[in-house]
Amino acid sequence: MISLCNISTVFTARGKTPVTAVDDVSLDIPKGSIQGIIGFSGAGKSTLLRNINLLERPTQGQVLLDGTDLTQLNDEELRQARHQIGMIFQGFNLVNNLTVAQNVELSLKFAGVKGSRDRRERAAEALSIVDIAEKADAYPAHLSGGQKQRVAIARALATRPRVLLCDEPTSALDPFTTATVLQYLADINRELGITVVVVTHEMEVVKALTDHVAVMESGRIVERFPALQLHDPQFQPATAIGKYLVSDGIQVDRAPTSADTLTPVTAVTGVERALDREPVAVAGGRD
Numbered sequence: 634m635i636s637l638c639n640i641s642t643v644f645t646a647r648g649k650t651p652v653t654a655v656d657d658v659s660l661d662i663p664k665g666s667i668q669g670i671i672g673f674s675g676a677g678k679s680t681l682l683r684n685i686n687l688l689e690r691p692t693q694g695q696v697l698l699d700g701t702d703l704t705q706l707n708d709e710e711l712r713q714a715r716h717q718i719g720m721i722f723q724g725f726n727l728v729n730n731l732t733v734a735q736n737v738e739l740s741l742k743f744a745g746v747k748g749s750r751d752r753r754e755r756a757a758e759a760l761s762i763v764d765i766a767e768k769a770d771a772y773p774a775h776l777s778g779g780q781k782q783r784v785a786i787a788r789a790l791a792t793r794p795r796v797l798l799c800d801e802p803t804s805a806l807d808p809f810t811t812a813t814v815l816q817y818l819a820d821i822n823r824e825l826g827i828t829v830v831v832v833t834h835e836m837e838v839v840k841a842l843t844d845h846v847a848v849m850e851s852g853r854i855v856e857r858f859p860a861l862q863l864h865d866p867q868f869q870p871a872t873a874i875g876k877y878l879v880s881d882g883i884q885v886d887r888a889p890t891s892a893d894t895l896t897p898v899t900a901v902t903g904v905e906r907a908l909d910r911e912p913v914a915v916a917g918g919r920d
């Protein structure tokens with residue numbers, strides 16, 4: 634269980650007005666669940682996600698992982714605790730001059746796994762979870778976006794974490810590749826019991842993947858609901874984003890164009906003339 638208790642994160646820079654990116658947020662994320670965090674750009678989603686592994690240390694509040702307050706740990710204790718929390722990013726963040734296997738082995742080295750043979754075996758195991766072991770000797774530049782994200786997932790899994798944080802994991806991918814990556818995340822959650830927290834602006838990702846949804850606005854969580862409710866026709870979310878989630882998607886109020894109007898066609902065909910019909914009108918006539 635992850636418990637965020639009254640978390641605030643204020644960015645202060647000399648000569649600039651402080652920015653409260655996260656404002657007194659409390660959120661319990663049950664063990665083994667998939668929590669979605671959505672909201673408009675600048676709402677504080679990424680900062681809140683990075684608060685969980687203290688990549689961004691909150692200005693105040695507690696971050697409890699299975700009862701341990703991460704904010705109270707010393708550097709070495711925090712280093713150890715962070716191995717329980719993997720993270721993947723929109724831009725994959727692979728090291729380009731290392732092979733796929735070396736990328737994963739590097740994270741194991743940072744995690745203190747001794748012995749190159751052990752690291753090699755664990756890297757191969759992690760790569761096989763996302764079916765990309767055959768690319769072990771390839772360099773990132775020779776992989777597709779989806780393959781890079783699978784390597785990034787393998788790298789995150791190699792330390793055998795309890796939690797996987799995903800910051801816009803599919804935003805750089807096409808819809809088909811997105812579906813594949815989401816399936817891997819769902820499998821990892823179900824088969825390995827890993828708690829997944831996903832920040833996304835893609836509504837399909839929320840609908841397809843998550844168990845619980847939290848909506849953020851101006852640094853606060855303003856609405857929460859179980860994702861199952863999105864399939865209930867009676868469900869009426871309170872926020873604009875929640876409403877959009879249950880809608881049919883983007884609706885654009887377009888002004889009619891010449892392509893939408895019926896343009897009378899004055900020149901009738903020979904058949905119509907023979908039948909002595911009124912001139913016909915066809916849609917989409919253009920000058």
Ligand SMILES: Nc1ncnc2c1ncn2[C@@H]1O[C@H](COP(=O)(O)OP(=O)(O)OP(=O)(O)O)[C@@H](O)[C@H]1O
Nearest residue numbers: 644652653654672673674675676677678679680681
């Ligand atoms: N390192 C930083 N220094 C100063 N301000 C920051 C920093 N990181 C984020 N912010 C500000 O904090 C607020 C929240 O940013 P954050 O990236 O968490 O939002 P977000 O909801 O993830 O946005 P997006 O969807 O655009 O990524 C924004 O106003 C942003 O400009």
